[in-house]
Amino acid sequence: MTQPEPHDIRIRKLFRKTRFGIFVLFGAIVFSTSTLSIRTVSSQLSEEYESNSANIAKNIADSSVDILLNRNLATLQSLIDQFVEIQSIRYIYITSDTGEILAHTFVPGVPAVIRESDPFATEPVERSLSGMGDFVEVGSPILAGVAGTVHVGMDLDVVRLKIQRATGQQIYLICIILIVGILGSIWFVKLAVTPLEDLLAYVVGLARRDGDEATEAKILARDDEIGEMARLMLHATGGETRHGAVSDPGSGAD
Template sequence: MRIARFYQKTLFGVFALMGLILVSTSIIYVHTVDRQLTDYFLNSSRAIARAIANSDSDLIVNQNYPALQSVIDQYVETPGISYVFVVDGEGTIIAHTFVPGVPDEIAADYKSDKDTYDRTLAGMGSFSEVTAGIIGGQAGRVHVGMDKGYFALQVQTAIGKVVYLLTIIFVVSVLVTYGLMYQVSRPLHLLGNFAWHTLSGEKHSAPAANQLQPLLERTDEVGELGRLIRKASREGA
């Protein structure tokens, strides 16, 4: 389908505008979803850490470590939670979910009172680790590590669905716009053929009668030009 030349720039501008809207919307959505989901997963990890610190303080104070171990083992079944470990008031790790043992990277740095650690553990991946104090930190701290790869995957999945939908909308919009432009251009091509046939001395194929009559009956500018051309051709004859 051919589009009139003076519409081609307009069509290109429409496509460029649609592309700009798609890209800008995607960027804003990606940024928003990434921030919101990341905050959501970190807050969930903090909630788990606080729940352990608040509900199991008696187990820690009374040194009931087997019971404490069974409690924290349940939390690693939560999607995204990769590990949990508990530190007593003396700075000793008294319970953990690591197999076979605590990684060297954690053993070298866990005693500060930071609320969040960014960890990269060999053979395991990257993690965001949040902490919560037990009895205000006096009886130790609970550390909960969430796999960054997990919530990155959740972010990508959420973003991918929306970008996929936006892409479909963009493609459909392009096709519809192209079709509408063709519908506008087609009468102009017929009008041009009619003008060449009636006013030019060069041979040019005339529009068929079933195409010409609707063209001349139009009430817009195309119809007015068609009738003007027909009038000029009769006066010239």
């Protein structure tokens, strides 16, 4: 079998599993970090928007007591129209103590899903309204429910967009770290591979008695494990090179 030329020696298989392990490790780090980041940001933003919607519902409930007592529905409608201009708030409606819808912001009319729902519910509930989208609705009682209930619908599409923007920036940074980490690890592996390639080239040259003088001198002068192995192999072949002799395999500089 034809022996390879010393300058053609390459370490291709030895660190193949190492490189693969690096890719898997960094991939697992990115996946787990991204998943945790998305869940955390999603949970925090959703809770924040629900809390804001609940506060708005409470403010409307507190502000509409006198209006409801005076049965001034025009003023009540004007009041809720102002709050709909707030970002993420898509609809508001107010029900009486009997469940009747007194005022709302739906155009052209109240969806059937809303009419069929519990008019006194105050706990957050997810709704999907045809032609409008997905929402989280929160409620707040007026005078402990005696005067009615205020319902506020928060647009989930706006919340999702905020979550995507917030997590997108974090994932972008994580991906940069991933690329830099992989390139850095490949560079460090290359630092380990290069001396082994020199050693392999030296061994081939030693076996053929036609090794490169510069490579031979370089490898034998090393004071690490590579140099020790080269001197040991030289000693095993008789302790002689084409350019002289090496008396002891451990005679390299410490």
